Amino acid sequence: MEKFIVDGMLGKAGRWLRLMGYDTLYFNTNRKAELLRIGRKEGRIILTRDRKLALSNPDVVILIESEETLNQLKEIICKLSLTLSEANLFNRCSICNSVLESKIKEEIKNFVPEYVYSTKDRFSQCPSCKKVYWDGDHCKGIKRTIEKLFSSP
Numbered sequence: 434m435e436k437f438i439v440d441g442m443l444g445k446a447g448r449w450l451r452l453m454g455y456d457t458l459y460f461n462t463n464r465k466a467e468l469l470r471i472g473r474k475e476g477r478i479i480l481t482r483d484r485k486l487a488l489s490n491p492d493v494v495i496l497i498e499s500e501e502t503l504n505q506l507k508e509i510i511c512k513l514s515l516t517l518s519e520a521n522l523f524n525r526c527s528i529c530n531s532v533l534e535s536k537i538k539e540e541i542k543n544f545v546p547e548y549v550y551s552t553k554d555r556f557s558q559c560p561s562c563k564k565v566y567w568d569g570d571h572c573k574g575i576k577r578t579i580e581k582l583f584s585s586p
């Protein structure tokens with residue numbers, strides 16, 4: 434599976450990539466050399482709207498030209514020929530990129546609202562920021578949006 438670094442102008446797209454299961458670092462920095470070094474060292478594709486950076490480093494940088502988040506994602510999917518992996522959906526924290534851990538109900542009791550605890554059975558938690566995820570209605574909406582991104586030309 435591809436791994437990415439997104440720069441400051443693609444932060445929202447980066448969160449969507451994580452929801453799709455892609456290992457995606459967010460780098461809001463002007464230190465381009467550092468960005469390139471990490472990309473090359475860790476085998477990460479750097480996604481940027483910085484034309485100059487992309488043109489001078491075509492081995493590791495992909496230029497994203499769209500301005501709107503969903504269009505940016507379409508462009509990323511198209512330029513890199515990404516395919517949708519259902520198994521990897523929602524397996525990564527959208528905030529900090531860590532791989533989520535499955536939790537039994539009792540373990541997350543203090544981290545979720547009462548009504549969620551009483552109505553849901555499957556939970557996962559980010560080992561870094563402790564955010565708890567569950568299979569709610571919002572997931573269905575996100576999943577539909579992702580499926581649409583991959584299916585439309």
Ligand SMILES: [Zn+2]
Pocket residue numbers: 526527528529530531559560561562563564
């Ligand atoms: Zn997290």
